[in-house]
């Protein structure tokens with residue numbers, strides 16, 4: 001078992017509580033073929049040209065290698081098709097690639113799917129995270145790696161639901177309401193436990209709703225854009241008054257890069273855009289922007305709005321207090337929502353082939369041609 005104090009010596013400078021800035025050389029990104037993971041890989045590779053990046057992704061329905069075509073020939077990047085629950089594979093990768101940070105995005109991520117089929121959420125999000133933690137613990141114990149980070153990417157949804165006022169802080173108790181958020185909360189607690197029990201140098205972020213390029217069109221914003229372009233109904237759950245706090249995915253990626261290098265091991269950081277919107281207001285906004293962009297008459301797209309039965313256990317409001325991150329590490333979002341949503345709409349219009357590839361299922365054939373089944 002890893003001696004906790006030995007590990008603490010590795011990652012603290014010895015002067016008070018301040019960690020040395022961490023400079024990763026070879027990171028294992030899990031779930032890097034998904035929405036946030038692929039955006040993170042693009043920005044991390046561009047900003048850290050000397051760091052090797054290995055993307056471990058088993059390519060569920062949400063994994064799409066087309067998100068990564070622009071960097072697939074980069075000599076510092078490699079893709080490995082595999083499951084985070086495959087302990088021997090994870091162990092081999094950690095050792096052979098001399099991994100000094102695991103940046104863990106891989107998850108089942110859609111609340112609606114967690115309501116109809118919760119089991120895979122527990123298997124991937126809870127058990128998968130525990131396997132990564134355990135293999136990381138053995139990797140550290142082997143003494144072959146010095147400074148190390150285990151970075152758990154999580155969600156504000158672990159805190160449950162807010163009323164009309166107030167914000168989630170890092171001290172807000174976990175009160176997850178959906179099988180998805182419960183599985184993420186379970187994983188967060190395991191991350192905490194590995195830090196407390198084994199001295200694992202963990203980082204844990206909890207972020208609000210992301211939007212931007214490569215977003216799978218089952219989630220609200222890309223679904224709206226796709227359906228408006230194709231003049232299909234826009235399903236709004238319940239009364240449309242639920243509130244989400246939207247953050248551009250590149251702002252999220254920049255925060256992760258910063259926290260990886262400067263975050264204090266054992267800490268939790270909230271990440272949010274201070275950008276609350278009622279769902280119905282977002283739906284109206286995207287309709288109106290696309291009226292203009294597609295040359296349709298004013299209000300035409302709003303006719304597509306269809307109120308549907310509410311999601312069971314639908315959290316009413318999420319709002320993040322990200323002041324700790326600003327105060328400690330100086331992070332603030334760079335995108336205004338006005339710019340971010342306009343850019344996102346342009347991206348979907350410019351990348352219709354990507355969207356059609358996803359909605360037709362063609363993206364799934366692409367990786368079979370590239371890599372075959374189960375290959376590394």
Ligand code: NAD
Nearest residue numbers: 031033034035036058059060062063083084106107109210
């Ligand atoms: P996503 O569903 O788009 O991508 C998930 C990726 O994980 C896919 O590429 C999938 O193939 C891969 N994956 C799933 N199970 C795997 C397994 N067993 N082994 C290896 N790979 C596996 O998800 P996303 O929206 O990019 O979210 C990424 C992370 O960020 C998740 O942990 C999610 O909980 C968290 N998060 C998401 C949001 C958001 O708004 N999307 C907000 C806060 C936090």
Ligand code: TYD
Nearest residue numbers: 111209218219220221235236237242244279
């Ligand atoms: P979603 O993008 O699924 O993210 P999350 O549930 O993780 O917040 O949904 C964002 C909000 O939009 C949420 O309140 C549910 C709502 N919603 C709709 O009203 N209609 C839809 O078709 C979808 C997918 C979501």
